[in-house]
Amino acid sequence: MEQAHGAGGTGPKQRAVEIGTALLTLLFGLIVLYGSYLVGVGWGPDGPQAGFFPFYISLIILGCSLINLVQGMREEDRTLFAEWGQLGQVLKVLIPSCIYVALVPFLGIYLPSVLLILVFMIWLGKYGWPLAMAVAFGVPAFFYITLERWFLIPLPKGPIEAMLGL
Amino acid sequence: MIAENFTYLYHGFGIASDPFNILLMVIGILLGVIIGVLPGLGGANGVAILLPLTFSMSPTSAIILLTCIYWGALFGGAITSVLFNIPGEPWSVATTFDGHPMARSGRAGEALTAAFTSSFVGAFFAIVMITLIAPLVAQFALQFGPAEKFAVYFLAFASFVGMSKEPPAKTIVSMMIGFALAAVGLDMVTGQLRLTFGITELLNGFDFLIAVIGLFGIGEILLTMEEGLEFRGKAAKIDPRVVWKTWKTLPRFWMTSLRSCIIGCWMGITPAGATPASFMSYGIAKRMSKNGKNFGNGEIEGVVAPETAAHAAGTAAMLPMLALGVPGSPTAAVLLGGLLIWGLQPGPMLFVEQAEFVWGLIASMYLGNIVGLILVLTTVPLFASILRIPFSIIAPVILVICAIGAYTVNNNVFDVLMMMVFGVLGYLLKKTNYPLAPLVLAIVLGDSAEEAFRQALLYSGGSLTVFWSNGLVSSIMGLGVVAGLWPLIAILFSKLRGHSAQPA
Numbered sequence: 001m002e003q004a005h006g007a008g009g010t011g012p013k014q015r016a017v018e019i020g021t022a023l024l025t026l027l028f029g030l031i032v033l034y035g036s037y038l039v040g041v042g043w044g045p046d047g048p049q050a051g052f053f054p055f056y057i058s059l060i061i062l063g064c065s066l067i068n069l070v071q072g073m074r075e076e077d078r079t080l081f082a083e084w085g086q087l088g089q090v091l092k093v094l095i096p097s098c099i100y101v102a103l104v105p106f107l108g109i110y111l112p113s114v115l116l117i118l119v120f121m122i123w124l125g126k127y128g129w130p131l132a133m134a135v136a137f138g139v140p141a142f143f144y145i146t147l148e149r150w151f152l153i154p155l156p157k158g159p160i161e162a163m164l165g166l
Numbered sequence: 167m168i169a170e171n172f173t174y175l176y177h178g179f180g181i182a183s184d185p186f187n188i189l190l191m192v193i194g195i196l197l198g199v200i201i202g203v204l205p206g207l208g209g210a211n212g213v214a215i216l217l218p219l220t221f222s223m224s225p226t227s228a229i230i231l232l233t234c235i236y237w238g239a240l241f242g243g244a245i246t247s248v249l250f251n252i253p254g255e256p257w258s259v260a261t262t263f264d265g266h267p268m269a270r271s272g273r274a275g276e277a278l279t280a281a282f283t284s285s286f287v288g289a290f291f292a293i294v295m296i297t298l299i300a301p302l303v304a305q306f307a308l309q310f311g312p313a314e315k316f317a318v319y320f321l322a323f324a325s326f327v328g329m330s331k332e333p334p335a336k337t338i339v340s341m342m343i344g345f346a347l348a349a350v351g352l353d354m355v356t357g358q359l360r361l362t363f364g365i366t367e368l369l370n371g372f373d374f375l376i377a378v379i380g381l382f383g384i385g386e387i388l389l390t391m392e393e394g395l396e397f398r399g400k401a402a403k404i405d406p407r408v409v410w411k412t413w414k415t416l417p418r419f420w421m422t423s424l425r426s427c428i429i430g431c432w433m434g435i436t437p438a439g440a441t442p443a444s445f446m447s448y449g450i451a452k453r454m455s456k457n458g459k460n461f462g463n464g465e466i467e468g469v470v471a472p473e474t475a476a477h478a479a480g481t482a483a484m485l486p487m488l489a490l491g492v493p494g495s496p497t498a499a500v501l502l503g504g505l506l507i508w509g510l511q512p513g514p515m516l517f518v519e520q521a522e523f524v525w526g527l528i529a530s531m532y533l534g535n536i537v538g539l540i541l542v543l544t545t546v547p548l549f550a551s552i553l554r555i556p557f558s559i560i561a562p563v564i565l566v567i568c569a570i571g572a573y574t575v576n577n578n579v580f581d582v583l584m585m586m587v588f589g590v591l592g593y594l595l596k597k598t599n600y601p602l603a604p605l606v607l608a609i610v611l612g613d614s615a616e617e618a619f620r621q622a623l624l625y626s627g628g629s630l631t632v633f634w635s636n637g638l639v640s641s642i643m644g645l646g647v648v649a650g651l652w653p654l655i656a657i658l659f660s661k662l663r664g665h666s667a668q669p670a
Binding site: 021 | 218222333335336339342343346353355356358359361362363384387391392393556558559561562563565566569570573574577582583585586589590593594595597598616619620623624628
């Protein structure tokens with residue numbers, strides 16, 4: 001990871017990401033502050049109200065986020081968060097994974113898993129179809145047998161499984 | 167009392183050496199080594215994914231399986247470090263410094279034997295310590311009221327701020343995010359919903375298992391992807407001759423071992439964890455050894471020091487979990503979550519109410535580590551071959567395993583989506599040097615810490631003086647304040663000495 005910083009190429013600056021993260025935690029702190037305020041942050045008839053503890057938590061988050069924000073602005077401007085090429089690599093994994101996770105509620109876990117492994121092996125790994133198909137169907141089948149049959153743990157299923165009567 | 171404990175321990179060995187439990191140990195160690203070897207799957211994450219599988223087992227069997235996964239993961243990290251120069255776990259980074267140069271010069275077997283044996287020695291030392299000290303700590307902790315309980319949590323979290331090599335403000339933010347996430351959902355005291363903003367999926371709050379799987383599992387895959395990982399490693403053959411030859415040289419480093427054991431135990435109990443323990447031990451060994459200058463070029467002592475400390479720390483992290491209900495590492499936090507799910511209340515009462523469980527567990531630590539040492543020494547080539555499977559096959563399989571793991575926690579597909587959110591968050595936080603361990607510990611301990619805090623305040627009618635009301639609570643709080651302010655104290659010290667201000 002260390003080599004990534006300032007290693008020739010271009011990409012988003014570490015400084016920008018540091019500031020962005022600090023703003024994100026600041027926003028999170030504000031949400032917690034507001035949420036605690038909604039349920040009461042003071043002393044009720046039966047002791048501290050529900051928002052009492054989170055309220056102080058949110059104050060600490062806000063305070064430390066501000067410190068991080070200032071620290072982030074002081075960060076050297078040249079160091080890179082990652083090169084564009086590296087971020088591209090990350091996105092190549094992130095986007096299929098997000099689509100995968102988004103499909104699970106509708107199609108169950110098996111069909112998206114097959115698709116995910118196929119995409120990875122054929123697109124990223126440049127494998128041939130026969131091996132990719134074998135792994136893509138073999139892995140979910142293994143989980144079906146071990147989890148659903150042996151351990152009796154139901155996994156999410158979709159219309160295809162219903163059609164097959166599984 | 168000590169004699170009574172030995173009777174319990176003897177009985178514990180009876181439970182742990184039940185054939186079914188031995189089988190679980192073997193399965194656990196093997197799974198753990200796989201988890202430790204694969205990039206993107208760590209101890210905490212692996213245990214979190216497999217936790218739901220144990221819901222149907224007896225708590226003793228379940229925890230034997232899960233702790234053995236933990237031991238296995240600790241062992242597994244060494245294999246990748248030595249053979250491939252890839253630390254599968256953060257605590258095995260220091261092992262690569264000398265382990266990999268040894269492997270490059272054809273001494274892989276020697277390096278691995280030294281690593282495994284040192285791991286075993288470190289773990290064994292920590293288990294003996296747990297056996298002797300944990301019951302005493304637990305008995306002492308029985309006198310704790312809510313204020314003392316909160317003080318212990320405070321100490322645990324303050325140590326993170328003081329010991330972490332990350333900037334204190336980032337450690338605190340990370341920790342507080344964990345506390346805030348733990349607060350989401352039904353408030354147990356007032357029965358009110360808080361921080362849910364009308365989203366029904368948030369009624370039950372954030373499950374720490376989902377957070378662990380996302381932060382450590384998905385986050386790690388994204389990081390690995392960024393590094394464009396390629397596996398090109400050394401072949402490893404371990405034969406009995408090499409093992410025997412290495413074992414004969416190891417007693418020479420008894421001083422390094424002992425020192426590393428002590429460093430490891432200390433860092434494991436104060437929840438600094440295995441990673442800083444391994445670095446610290448390596449650094450000290452380098453300074454103290456007469457071969458110190460040669461460290462980094464394949465010095466066997468440079469493998470012994472970090473491995474011993476990492477395992478002593480990883481094992482010692484179980485002591486505060488069992489005796490106080492405060493886990494010393496993220497993996498111990500996941501195990502603690504497991505105890506809660508199985509209906510056991512971690513903490514001092516565990517030793518009284520569930521003596522059989524506790525001593526069965528402690529006995530299984532002894533046996534598990536012996537089984538582990540034998541297993542890893544015999545199966546290294548097998549695990550090294552796993553690493554030759556390209557990442558484009560392993561990555562989607564790990565993603566599927568993570569998704570299955572996240573789903574099975576509550577049988578809820580919303581959790582799978584949350585896992586992905588935590589994954590991206592984990593990548594972002596890791597890249598910007600926010601430590602993840604305090605976040606996870608805070609999610610696990612948030613409710614108990616808040617409960618202790620509120621109960622203590624109820625006693626005192628809202629006055630914070632309750633945390634300084636007697637010698638016991640004030641000394642724990644005092645230690646916590648010192649631990650939390652340690653970075654500032656260190657700056658002050660170095661200024662007094664006239665050095666430039668360098669935060670420790």
